[in-house]
Amino acid sequence: MTNYTQEYDDLYGSKYLTANDLHGQQPRREIGKVDLVELKDKDGSTKKKFLAYLKGEDKALVLNKTNATKLAALFGKDRSKWVGVTVELYAEMTPLGKExxxxxxxxxxAKPGDDMNDAITF
Incomplete structure (x- = not known):
């Protein structure tokens, strides 16, 4: 049976991950790579943004300031430290009035070799 909604979204949806792509779910994904790219705004200007490529997702997630700040607060501002982090994705209404x-x-x-060789002192 054909999923016409999925077919429509594939043809006309965003090339980046959107709330519609979550289909009401809250999937957990591992960050596989984070790139710095220039994206065009609707007015034609460009802005630098981080793109997170998530394992198990066909589309990259544009990291807005809210999402990037969450990662930086926990793992530092070096985007290479965000690779390997598992995140839960969810849809939320933004201050701009859209999901x-x-x-x-x-x-x-902790993974083997992650600074687990500290000496224990008494």
Missing amino acids: GVRLRPLPTA
Whole structure:
């Protein structure tokens, strides 16, 4: 059976991840890569933004200031430190009056070799 909504969104939707792409779900995804790119605004000007490529998603997420600030607060301003972080995605009404994608960084278990060789002193 054809999913006409998905077909329509694939043809006419945004090339970046939007609230519609979440389909009411709150998926968890790992950040695979973060690039700095220049994107055009509706008025033709350009702005630099971070794009997060999420494992399991076909579209990249444009990191608005809210989402980038959440990542920077927990993992630092070096975007390379955001790679490997697991986030939960959800839709939320923005101050601009439209639904946007928000992310919630999730705690991660320590990986072998992650500064776990500290000496214990008594």
